[in-house]
Amino acid sequence: MEPLSNKRKVLEVKPLTLAERAYLPAILGGLKITIKHFFKKPVTIKYPEEKREFSENFRGMHSLKRDENGAERCTACGLCALSCPAEAITMTAAERQKGEENLYREEKYAAVYEINMLRCIFCGLCEEACPKEAIYLDGDIVPSDMLRKDFIYGKDKLVEAPLNQ
Amino acid sequence: MGVSELIIKAILVVVIFAISLVVAMYSTYAERKIAAFLQDRVGPNRAGPWGLLQPLADGGKMFMKEEIIPTRASGFLFIVGPALAIMTACIGSAVIPWGQKIVAGNTVIDLQVTDINVGILYIFGVVSLGVYGIMIGGWASNNKYSLLGAIRAASQNISYEISMGLSIIALLMVTGTLSLKEIAEQQHGWHWNVIYQPFGFLLFLVCAFAETNRSPFDLPECETELVGGYHTEYSSMKLGFYLFAEYINMFISSAVMATLYWGGYNYPGMDWVTAHVGPVIGPLIGTAVLFAKIFLFIFFFMWVRWTIPRFRYDQLMDLGWKALIPLAITNIVITGAWITIYDKFFK
Numbered sequence: 001m002e003p004l005s006n007k008r009k010v011l012e013v014k015p016l017t018l019a020e021r022a023y024l025p026a027i028l029g030g031l032k033i034t035i036k037h038f039f040k041k042p043v044t045i046k047y048p049e050e051k052r053e054f055s056e057n058f059r060g061m062h063s064l065k066r067d068e069n070g071a072e073r074c075t076a077c078g079l080c081a082l083s084c085p086a087e088a089i090t091m092t093a094a095e096r097q098k099g100e101e102n103l104y105r106e107e108k109y110a111a112v113y114e115i116n117m118l119r120c121i122f123c124g125l126c127e128e129a130c131p132k133e134a135i136y137l138d139g140d141i142v143p144s145d146m147l148r149k150d151f152i153y154g155k156d157k158l159v160e161a162p163l164n165q
Numbered sequence: 166m167g168v169s170e171l172i173i174k175a176i177l178v179v180v181i182f183a184i185s186l187v188v189a190m191y192s193t194y195a196e197r198k199i200a201a202f203l204q205d206r207v208g209p210n211r212a213g214p215w216g217l218l219q220p221l222a223d224g225g226k227m228f229m230k231e232e233i234i235p236t237r238a239s240g241f242l243f244i245v246g247p248a249l250a251i252m253t254a255c256i257g258s259a260v261i262p263w264g265q266k267i268v269a270g271n272t273v274i275d276l277q278v279t280d281i282n283v284g285i286l287y288i289f290g291v292v293s294l295g296v297y298g299i300m301i302g303g304w305a306s307n308n309k310y311s312l313l314g315a316i317r318a319a320s321q322n323i324s325y326e327i328s329m330g331l332s333i334i335a336l337l338m339v340t341g342t343l344s345l346k347e348i349a350e351q352q353h354g355w356h357w358n359v360i361y362q363p364f365g366f367l368l369f370l371v372c373a374f375a376e377t378n379r380s381p382f383d384l385p386e387c388e389t390e391l392v393g394g395y396h397t398e399y400s401s402m403k404l405g406f407y408l409f410a411e412y413i414n415m416f417i418s419s420a421v422m423a424t425l426y427w428g429g430y431n432y433p434g435m436d437w438v439t440a441h442v443g444p445v446i447g448p449l450i451g452t453a454v455l456f457a458k459i460f461l462f463i464f465f466f467m468w469v470r471w472t473i474p475r476f477r478y479d480q481l482m483d484l485g486w487k488a489l490i491p492l493a494i495t496n497i498v499i500t501g502a503w504i505t506i507y508d509k510f511f512k
Binding site for chain 2: 037038042
């Protein structure tokens with residue numbers, strides 16, 4: 001057949017030399033490589049004691065943010081729940097009463113805000129959908145737990161700690 | 166044989182038995198650690214300092230696990246298999262000279278359980294008995310994969326035993342005795358047999374790898390083709406005994422190699438050391454040297470295991486029958502010719 005390009009190579013099958021047939025030089029070569037690794041530093045990260053450094057855009061556990069006065073930013077508009085492809089977010093809205101201005105930023109707030117961490121796929125769409133910059137996935141890895149119900153995180157676990165405490 | 170001598174022998178038996186078990190136990194730990202280091206990992210490091218309690222934890226787990234005997238398995242043989250495997254692995258240590266005689270006052274302690282004048286033949290007999298453990302285990306499981314693994318093990322061990330025996334014959338022509346004690350004594354100082362029989366040692370080493378079912382010749386336990394090999398149906402400590410027997414075998418064969426070829430408990434300048442530290446500490450240093458050699462061999466076994474991939478079965482048989490046996494016979498012929506020439510012209 002006419003070659004299509006000049007890149008074609010003819011496969012050569014040479015008979016093995018005596019050293020190649022004796023295996024031992026090849027085995028010694030292999031042993032040399034592995035013993036070099038014996039003296040190398042292990043790449044293991046001993047997890048509970050040492051922690052791997054996350055990248056800048058790592059998406060971990062969610063947190064509901066407060067503003068500069070310590071009031072909750074979330075206005076329970078529901079855009080995060082709407083944008084969530086896994087339907088992990090549920091919330092119940094409530095109206096702000098008189099005297100609660102220091103607690104909630106807008107007239108409406110989320111009385112109940114729950115994320116099911118078993119459903120969440122950490123896509124970050126809630127973060128993007130939020131018009132009030134109230135939710136960020138800037139936390140750590142979601143810790144393990146024994147019961148499924150313990151993975152439904154309410155406001156107690158999600159809301160950022162108050163400013164001066 | 167007096168009562169005191171019997172007591173000394175009994176203590177020696179128990180000590181050697183305990184040492185083989187402990188060495189085998191910590192070989193599993195060493196295996197995992199060495200594997201880890203060769204692969205840039207850390208290895209077991211959670212149980213105790215540096216993971217040193219890991220073998221105990223493994224053993225405890227093995228004993229706790231549920232024991233399953235398949236319904237159609239042959240009940241008696243199924244239990245005899247691992248027992249036989251570990252027993253034959255242990256009794257090989259009886260003829261190995263672990264050190265020189267310790268002279269403390271009037272009592273002379275011989276650091277060898279028994280010095281029979283057919284020591285090497287005894288070792289060979291014990292090693293070939295080891296096949297029965299594997300063969301019976303594979304047969305009694307009533308599982309075709311186990312049986313195939315057992316057949317592989319049997320044919321592999323028998324094939325390599327031939328070349329092993331032939332490589333030993335050249336050594337026996339040099340030493341002129343079958344007693345391991347005498348062979349060890351002949352290598353006094355630095356007259357190690359490996360200097361006179363380097364090629365024979367190489368053949369013996371390859372055969373030892375095959376006899377102990379270590380990688381690259383660990384075909385009886387091929388996970389990919391045979392599920393688990395001859396111990397597929399085994400669970401809990403019965404499986405543990407099979408795996409344990411492999412490590413004891415490795416320890417004993419390292420000891421045999423060190424004694425036959427690498428001078429045993431001899432090291433250069435041992436007379437000077439013995440004269441200076443006394444007749445009790447001196448032989449013990451020799452024993453320590455022997456153990457250092459044994460540990461080096463065990464390390465080498467593991468080093469090879471984590472380097473070389475497993476042989477294909479036909480390659481294994483080709484190597485055994487078409488390469489090692491002719492080479493061993495050639496070695497015998499060359500050795501014989503050399504001894505004849507030496508005796509005639511240089512003596």
